[in-house]
Amino acid sequence: MGFMYLAISQAPIILGDVSKNLEIMEKLIIEAQEKSKSNIDLIVFPELFITGYNLRDNYNEVAEKIPTSGVAQKGIAKLAKKFNVHIITGIVERSGKSLFNSAILVGPVGYIGHYQKRFLPNFGPFEEKIYFGEGNKSNVFDTPFGKIGIQICYDIFFPETSMDLAHNGADLIINLSASPTTSRPLFHRMLPARAIETTCFYAYSNNVGTQGSLTFAGESLVVDPRGKTIAEIPSFEEGTIVCELTFEDLERFRDARPVLRDSKKKE
Numbered sequence: 446m447g448f449m450y451l452a453i454s455q456a457p458i459i460l461g462d463v464s465k466n467l468e469i470m471e472k473l474i475i476e477a478q479e480k481s482k483s484n485i486d487l488i489v490f491p492e493l494f495i496t497g498y499n500l501r502d503n504y505n506e507v508a509e510k511i512p513t514s515g516v517a518q519k520g521i522a523k524l525a526k527k528f529n530v531h532i533i534t535g536i537v538e539r540s541g542k543s544l545f546n547s548a549i550l551v552g553p554v555g556y557i558g559h560y561q562k563r564f565l566p567n568f569g570p571f572e573e574k575i576y577f578g579e580g581n582k583s584n585v586f587d588t589p590f591g592k593i594g595i596q597i598c599y600d601i602f603f604p605e606t607s608m609d610l611a612h613n614g615a616d617l618i619i620n621l622s623a624s625p626t627t628s629r630p631l632f633h634r635m636l637p638a639r640a641i642e643t644t645c646f647y648a649y650s651n652n653v654g655t656q657g658s659l660t661f662a663g664e665s666l667v668v669d670p671r672g673k674t675i676a677e678i679p680s681f682e683e684g685t686i687v688c689e690l691t692f693e694d695l696e697r698f699r700d701a702r703p704v705l706r707d708s709k710k711k712e
Contacts, residue, residue, distance in 0.1 A: 449590035452477035452488040454685040455663040457654025460497035467520035490534040498623035499657035508539035512556040543578035562597040583609040591616040598622040611643035622651040637672030644670040670698040
């Protein structure tokens, strides 16, 4: 396990139209494969990409228990198998009496795991606490190409979410986002800081286009463990970036700046 080919995608979606959004997803996977000189290991889509972010009272209609063969999950699994790729995307989860703003990881052989957003913004244009329950744990997922930590949007403002993932062995932390143009500058400052502090590769996949009253600029990007941008998608552009991450480099970064070692809780 040394390296992986990672693709990050952003494209406007159709609010509430899961099957149309699956078609958009397929188009982006094909585009990513055409851009890559090798098979892509993992492709990432933004927060609530498959359903739309700004659905408010209609979240209920697109919510699915995870794992099941709901329309969204069936469609994602089919694409993962067809293109022999791992997929991470935002999805509305139904669990018990609550809905969750979740991310799901599906591979060519099916469901691997999912994560429920822990911190829900409820200020300015955001009203997530009205619709969603709060997740309570950070998950790191084992894949054939490395350990992947997932967080969603606002989670990044709480350092413990990133550090939990790093201490649980993440090589790469992925942030799925629906960050409108107003909060964009904050994310661009946070991402390199979190990468440096966790000494992990960090990927940010943000929505693009307009959903209801919110405008998203995208600007998805990947940074290395020193906070340097490896690849990015320009504002308001639809598309995908592909980059090769060498996880063997992590050891070098971590020897040079042993933040993880020094932040371990003393027994």
